[in-house]
Amino acid sequence: MTDDSDLLDPSRRRGRGAASNRPGRFERHERPPEHDGWEIEEEALPALRTEVREETARRIIARNTSPDIGFDRSVNPYRGCEHGCIYCFARPSHGYLGLSAGLDFETRLTARPNAAPQLRKELSSKRYVPAPLAIGTNTDPYQPVERERRIMRSVLEVLRDFNHPVTIATKGTLVERDADILGPMGQAGLARVGISITSLDAGLSRRLEPRVPAPARRLAAIERLARAGVPVRVMVSPVIPGLTDHEVESILAAARDAGAAAASWIMLRLPHEVAPLFRDWLAEHAPLRRERVMARLREMHGGKDYSAEWHHRMRGEGVHARMIARRFDVAARRHGLDADLPSLRTDLFAVPPQPGDQLTLF
Incomplete structure (x- = not known):
């Protein structure tokens, strides 16, 4: 567990998920806080605010070959996520920027304002072969900063213009704003949305x-x-054993009543820096359940907080993992959420005419 001296005062991190800001795993040096004998009044240390810097993306479509996920390409309009979910498996990605997976991940964001024009360029390549594009796989495209930046909106406009299939994963209700694009695309077999x-x-x-x-x-x-x-x-997602696993059935029932057409689940994952951050969260917010939650997770991952082994990392192993999987399957079937959504169409893809293009007469 993180030393208590690493934890920021709750008044400074109000509205944030992480309690500390320890250096990322790629940093060679740590600078632990040390009391110097001077008393600092609380008002001298303001609450943490969100900072957003801009990055010009050289390429915007990221490729992957993971056997655990059903897509091979994705787009991330932002790095970091102000939602501050303490369990977010994407937190360690901030280490590649020389930043902490803790409070830095929630407060020091990167926006990619050229995402839409760069996407248009990459989709226009003669070598490009269409396949569903996933958005929201690393950080949420509908986090609060999107309300002002509207980068996700501009990306969707490009995908609409190309009739390109897209899948979106989000916790942000700002997705409703783009129903005017997603609705027609969804009806055409070009879009679907996952709400966590x-x-x-x-x-x-x-x-x-x-x-x-x-x-x-x-x-x-x-x-x-x-x-x-x-x-x-x-x-x-995620199902947290010993904390939220008892809600599987009620979540599925409520989602069915709201109009969901399908369902999926993922077990809590604690890669790299996420494990100590989550343990600190348990100690502060659920101390009486801390040992039970971590014991269940370790049972599912061979005695460790987390195992990144292919085909097992998303669900875990053992009695409790199988029990949760079985309960989910039964409840999904009962509520009609067990069928796969139809495959998205790729046959409608076409590069739209660009200004100055010579149009054919026939």
């Missing part, structure tokens, strides 16, 4: 996901997207 719900308990959700819309608000987003013609999948 970890718990229906608003208080617990606020502590786990401090800047994410409330569970009831996310259910309303499912309803509004479904009504617009967007196929929506509820993602019971």
Whole structure:
């Protein structure tokens, strides 16, 4: 567990998920805080604010070959995520920027304002072969900063112009803003959205996901997207054994009532720096359940907080992992959420005419 001296005062990190800002795993040196004998008044240390810098992306489509996920390309309009979900498996990616997976991940964001024109360029290549593009696989495209920046909106406009298939994963209800694009694309077989719900308990959700819309608000987003013609999948993600696993059935029932057409789930993952951050969170917010939660996770990962082994990292192993999987399967079948959504279409893809192009007469 992180030493208590590493934890920031709660008044400074109000509305944030992490309690500390330890250096990333690639940093060679640490600078631990040390009391120098001078008393500093609280007002001299303001609450942490969100900072956003800009980055010009040389390439915007990222490729992957993981056997655990069903897509081979993705786009991330932002680095870091202000939602502050304490369990976010993407936190360690901030280490590649020389930043902490803790509070830096939530407060020091990077926006990619050229994402849309760069995407247009890459999709226009004669060598490009269309396949579903995933957005929201690393950080949430509908986090609060998107309301002002509108980078995700501009990316969707490009995908619409190319009739390019897209899948979106989000906790942000700002996705409703783009129903005018996603609705027609969804009806044409070109788009679908996954909405993640970890718990229906608003208080617990606020502590786990401090800047994410409330569970009831996310259910309303499912309803509004479904009504617009967007196929929506509820993602019971992550399932936290000993803390939220008892809610699997109730989340599926509520999502079905809201209009979800399918469901999926993922077990809590604690790679690299996420494990100590989550242990600190348990100590502060759920101390009586801390040992039980970590014991269950270690049972699922061969005695470790987390195992990154292919084909097992998303669900874990052992009795408890199998029990949760079975409960999910039974509940999904009962509520009609067990069928796969139809495959997205790629046959409609076409590069739109660009200004100055010579158009054919026939």
